[in-house]
Amino acid sequence: MVIPAQTLRHSFLRHNKKFPHVWCPGCGNGIVMAALLRAIYRLDVSKDDIVLASGIGCSGRMPTYLDFNTLHTTHGRALTFATGVKLARPSLNVVAIMGDGDATAIGGNHFIHAARRNLNLTAIIINNSIYGMTGGQYSPTTPFGARSTTSVYGHIEHDFSIAELAVTAGASFVARATVYHAELMDRLIEQAMRKRGFAVVEVISNCHVQYGRRNKLGGAVEMIRRFKEQAVTVSRAKRMSAEELEGKITIGVLKDRELPISTEEYKKVRQRARASRGGKV
Amino acid sequence: MPESAQTTARQLLQGNEAVVHGALAAGCRFFAGYPITPASEIAEHLSVLLPAVDGTFIQMEDEIASIGAVIGASLAGVKAMTATSGPGFSLMQENLGFACVAEVPCVIVNVMRGGPSTGLPTSPAQGDVQMARWGTHGDHPVVVLAVSSVLDSFSITVKAFNIAEKYRVPVILLSDEVVAHTREAVQLPPQNEIKVVDRIRPSMPPDWYKPYEGDNRGVPPMAAFGDGYRHHVTGLIHDEHGYPTQNRKEIESFHERMARKISRGFPDIQMTRGFHTRDAEVLVIAYGSVARSALRAVEDARSKGLKAGLLQLITLFPFPRSTVTPLLKQCRAVLVPEMNMGQISREVQRVNQCDCRIVKHNRVDGQFITPMEITRDLLKL
Ligand SMILES: Cc1ncc(C[n+]2csc(CCOP(=O)(O)OP(=O)(O)O)c2C)c(N)n1
Ligand code: SF4
Ligand SMILES: [Mg+2]
Numbered sequence: 001m002v003i004p005a006q007t008l009r010h011s012f013l014r015h016n017k018k019f020p021h022v023w024c025p026g027c028g029n030g031i032v033m034a035a036l037l038r039a040i041y042r043l044d045v046s047k048d049d050i051v052l053a054s055g056i057g058c059s060g061r062m063p064t065y066l067d068f069n070t071l072h073t074t075h076g077r078a079l080t081f082a083t084g085v086k087l088a089r090p091s092l093n094v095v096a097i098m099g100d101g102d103a104t105a106i107g108g109n110h111f112i113h114a115a116r117r118n119l120n121l122t123a124i125i126i127n128n129s130i131y132g133m134t135g136g137q138y139s140p141t142t143p144f145g146a147r148s149t150t151s152v153y154g155h156i157e158h159d160f161s162i163a164e165l166a167v168t169a170g171a172s173f174v175a176r177a178t179v180y181h182a183e184l185m186d187r188l189i190e191q192a193m194r195k196r197g198f199a200v201v202e203v204i205s206n207c208h209v210q211y212g213r214r215n216k217l218g219g220a221v222e223m224i225r226r227f228k229e230q231a232v233t234v235s236r237a238k239r240m241s242a243e244e245l246e247g248k249i250t251i252g253v254l255k256d257r258e259l260p261i262s263t264e265e266y267k268k269v270r271q272r273a274r275a276s277r278g279g280k281v
Numbered sequence: 282m283p284e285s286a287q288t289t290a291r292q293l294l295q296g297n298e299a300v301v302h303g304a305l306a307a308g309c310r311f312f313a314g315y316p317i318t319p320a321s322e323i324a325e326h327l328s329v330l331l332p333a334v335d336g337t338f339i340q341m342e343d344e345i346a347s348i349g350a351v352i353g354a355s356l357a358g359v360k361a362m363t364a365t366s367g368p369g370f371s372l373m374q375e376n377l378g379f380a381c382v383a384e385v386p387c388v389i390v391n392v393m394r395g396g397p398s399t400g401l402p403t404s405p406a407q408g409d410v411q412m413a414r415w416g417t418h419g420d421h422p423v424v425v426l427a428v429s430s431v432l433d434s435f436s437i438t439v440k441a442f443n444i445a446e447k448y449r450v451p452v453i454l455l456s457d458e459v460v461a462h463t464r465e466a467v468q469l470p471p472q473n474e475i476k477v478v479d480r481i482r483p484s485m486p487p488d489w490y491k492p493y494e495g496d497n498r499g500v501p502p503m504a505a506f507g508d509g510y511r512h513h514v515t516g517l518i519h520d521e522h523g524y525p526t527q528n529r530k531e532i533e534s535f536h537e538r539m540a541r542k543i544s545r546g547f548p549d550i551q552m553t554r555g556f557h558t559r560d561a562e563v564l565v566i567a568y569g570s571v572a573r574s575a576l577r578a579v580e581d582a583r584s585k586g587l588k589a590g591l592l593q594l595i596t597l598f599p600f601p602r603s604t605v606t607p608l609l610k611q612c613r614a615v616l617v618p619e620m621n622m623g624q625i626s627r628e629v630q631r632v633n634q635c636d637c638r639i640v641k642h643n644r645v646d647g648q649f650i651t652p653m654e655i656t657r658d659l660l661k662l
Contacts, residue, residue, distance in 0.1 A: 017522075085506060088337065
């Protein structure tokens, strides 16, 4: 089902917020935003029940434009605020939007612990392999050898995989898409939001302005086309060797498992507390 | 296991436990924290008591996460707090600033221990007073309260929540190792005698709601996430809608309102206690556990014929200038004993418009200031 862009605009963009937005033309952030809105449209939950939290970075500006309960937190901390919101009001559908630096450098500790804790939250990480907002410094996902404003001689550290980190840390659901695969992305986000448990969607995105340019990867179109060429589905990746997977981007659902959810477990804690001496309040 | 808050029988409580009962009595239903001595008992007791009253306790991965979760819970409409000591309080500073800018009511307890850094775990100190005032970056008013006894730890915690809710500010409650770990026999008031203030919620239709438009006191009504008043909350300086702004007028009016809402509340926020101040010729200004020693010292000095008085500060910031300044006029000398190098004495100095002699008495060796030390200094004034 194709959802007309106009429907999305009229349903979800804030009418009293002055546009234009802060993003560069061609930035992948807009593609992720549209995918998120399509997912929410299909989920058919009241806008009043959605909380969109973000950290700091280009990606962090997304909630400003959207007509939900929106929370633009501090750099790296979106998941901590989201945790408080969700625990205080579990009926809310809470989504955190983060950048690669935001979620896995300064916020890395929160990210792994949110995954381990397994609250019923959705985390979307826009991974553009760079600190976009601050002008193109290297991030935890900048590849070895790449150029950034703080690695002009070539990057000497190794990147890690955000999705695999989430799997290892214990997330219930982990998926990956690229901004080329916009429709896959909205299905994955929808699945993540439906999932009971901590659900992560990593989106490989283009920052042609700060990353593409310095690494001779062309503009937005060239970068996005490259994502198409690099992408292999989870099922295909399973039949490929490690060497064949070099330089590829595995897309699809990487992990989907049922684990106890801490909001549910906490209900039991409350029952136990009431039944014990602590309950004599 | 701790007794419940509603117990009005006489009981032996620690300062930290009294904070817990105060918080529950004030309606706190969310705590997020990270263990640190000498504050851990607050977390431990709340982990037992909160779930029994449909509240939530969570131990986070660090103090940054703890205050983040507290802010999130408060935005979702639940009264929330965290408790820590110096090292954790340092980590909280950035998000504390967020709570100031986004006007999120919450209470942050700092049970002070010797610093800097890991410092002196866990000897008493009052080294975090100016940090509580200025620790987060930027210019903004802040409310800082100090407790001196177990009973204070109960009643001032209630007051801290009330101020947080009434003015939409984070309130920092300073305790210290002595107060936190001393056990005293106390009788807590019954719940129906405790004044509890809740944030004002919007009453207008959602379309009319401007989340950062102050009422006549400068305090905007606060909708909780999920109440149907969808709005934006950010750490960026924002306009009345909560949207980021670069507009000079809007930036200025934001700062002006932040300052005004607190300065209009001075009479309500600035709490002090005077002992023998009416005819005092020399005065001690003290706060926290040191105020206890100071009271004893003042009584000793009186018995030796010196007209001494004590002004105990409960509110450290906004500094209760309107109470302090007239006493500086009245007294020929003021002694300020503190377990730091002189963090409140500099405030006293700042509001001294009449050449009153201000004498410091400082201890930073991890030892408590005794009544004898203060009496000795008083008799020399
Ligand atoms: C505590 C703190 N340190 C540094 C910054 C500056 N800063 C703002 S955004 C950013 C990096 C953003 O990179 P990323 O998370 O990848 O998001 P992107 O801009 O690429 O979407 C940094 C370092 C900050 N705002 N706060
Ligand atoms: S700097 Fe990069 S990430 Fe930021 S808006 Fe521009 S293209 Fe997008
Ligand atoms: Mg980035």
